[in-house]
Amino acid sequence: MSPSEPELPDNSGAPLIADDSSDADEGYDGTSVASSTQSLTESILSHIYENGRRYHSKSVGRYHMPSDETEQDRLDMHHHMFLELLGGELSIAPFDQDPNMVLDCGTGTGIWALDYGDYHPASTVIGIDLAPIQPSYVYPNVRFELDDLELDWTFREKFDLIHSRNMSTGIKNFPRYFKQMFDFLNPGGYVEMSEHDMNPYHCDDGTVPEDSAILRWARLTAAEMAKAGLCPHYTVDDYQRMLTDAGFEIVKTLTFKVPGGGWPKDKKMKHIGLISAEMGKSGFESYSKSLLVNGAGLSPEEADKLNQECIDIITGKGGQHAYYFQWHILARKPE
Template sequence: MTEQTVTINYGPANVEVDNSYENDASYGDELSSYSASLTSSVLDYRHENGRRYHKYRDGSYLLPNDETENNRMDMIHEMCLVLLRQKLYLAPIKSPKRVIDLGTGTGMWAVDFADQHPEAEVIGCDLSPTQTPMVPPNVKFLVDDIESEWAYESNPFDYIHARNLAVSIRDFGKLIKQCYRSVKPGGWVEFQDWDCYPISPDGSIEGTGLQRYFKEVYGAFEKAGVEVRPGPKLEKCFKDAGFVNIHVEKYIIPYGIWPKDPYLKKVGAWNQAQAEQHGFEATALAALTRHKQWTQDEVLLLASQAKADARKHSIHQMFDFYVVYGQRPEN
């Protein structure tokens, strides 16, 4: 393992010489000062309501990036491994040489993939440089906004992966078209994502604080222009982008251990565990305070009511989770 490298990508630009420096043979203190300024621009996080948020492209992502949230993201990674029966991906890729993980978060997926594929160069891309500090030598992390224009067409990928981008992307169709342009002919793109609104087959969620929570919180995300139900739309996005050999799998993620089936019970236990890690609060705070003008106390009360309902054995909720992959045509 080696220390991670964080790269800040601002895209191509015309380069003009700054003649304000003295004609020294080498750079001096001004280089250290300028480098420190660049680093601080990414690490100068926003702090509000007792949580920490990204500052680069401020406001693009409405969930925190602090240690508590990073721990929760790692728990979701483990839940997804259980859900997919310890598979990191489902696309039929073979010996990929260049791979990118969009919205990599803590970077756990990128690290695990790099361990499985030491022949591959693996890039993890995110708005925040909060990835795990120890990584394999074939991994690097890039600070960038994946909804901005990319510059990968001249050096495309064999495989592009994205997971859990719900409540963070405004236009999945545009993003997937960007993936199409940036993957090699014959290469694969895979998205794994939620329909964030819960299902309650027996109607037990009706009229509960839990139902009110999802209505208010996801209503705030939708007001902000963010997609909260990408899963069911992914297949059409892949078709519209031009992918072929599209494959769709839909999974059920229960909340809690109420299912009888041992596999679903284990998935549900992981889902409850990640939500108990301040997940209700993390999802709601910025969305409601910034876009619906709620107070912090009002949000925390709503979250506590939802969490209390979610712990009740009599309430049975679950979510649809989609895995969709497709191939760019060889020709």
């Protein structure tokens, strides 16, 4: 990796302008472009099935999202969207050579860890997750371990880079999470984290009415996440403050608007919006089905109806131009 940081646009300041041309919804052909992931041997896994989705039994009570192939495809597509946001970069940490030890928190399908290990052959990359959904084929410098990141960390190694992405659905105690990162980083090492807000969707042109299904979905889902002890209402300021309190120096913060659909006029944002919409076709259900049925008291049919109304919005029906914020923060442990 070059020691010079890529010039990445922070698009949070300017309003997103909708494309009113006839091909604004081009790309909604219903075909997923996500890749599949080879799972570990099925016989060693223990699952429960609920509301038509598969959940890893070890995650029950700790993590409310499914771990089936549909969710794995969505996670891989999410990885692709992050590459688009970061200009093709896996990391913006400015190392002048491959970092020795790298930790990927909540590795999911392992796609970031595998890509990083491939592009940085001198690095050793460890991916941690609750569910064993990582592939059985790995690079020699990549390994996966099953563990709960909210327990005491027991790594024998210290790391030069710790990567954390979209962990607000699983981490209940972020101050402790960041403190453990600090303790297990070498001096001068980096934490690179990315989170998105779960507050009601934003809009720059007034096209999202107060009774929009997407706002109702966001409020219900965030409320149930909070009841479960999660922190859906954290802002970028909260994450920066907690990192600073843990001892880190904030190096760079990027804020991206991620449109829900292919409605933006800007070509790059339209592309990102189409990826977001494709993810949303299964993502609304992944984020909320268990919470809405088991917590909010909706019937499975009511939850399905609400999720479908949200999918209709992001695939161009009704002309609602909603977006959410994605925050990318690079922090450094002092020498």
